[in-house]
Amino acid sequence: MQYLVFLVWVPAETLLRLADGQPFTDAWAGAWAHGLLAGLTALLVSRVLERRPG
Numbered sequence: 001m002q003y004l005v006f007l008v009w010v011p012a013e014t015l016l017r018l019a020d021g022q023p024f025t026d027a028w029a030g031a032w033a034h035g036l037l038a039g040l041t042a043l044l045v046s047r048v049l050e051r052r053p054g
Contacts, residue, residue, distance in 0.1 A: 006039035 010031045017027030 003039065005042045006035045009038050010035035 010028075013031035013034055014027050017031060018024065022030070
């Protein structure tokens with residue numbers, strides 16, 4: 001799940017940033033950082049939900 005979040009987030013946000021006029025390197029770096037954060041958040045949530053009883 002977390003890999004899917006990362007793999008979808010980075011290209012989508014990069015395209016949005018490019019459409020907003022950012023240079024490619026800035027758009028890619030920002031999207032990569034946000035994608036990594038989103039992927040780690042998804043990993044944390046999945047681990048927490050695995051440990052919940054019931």
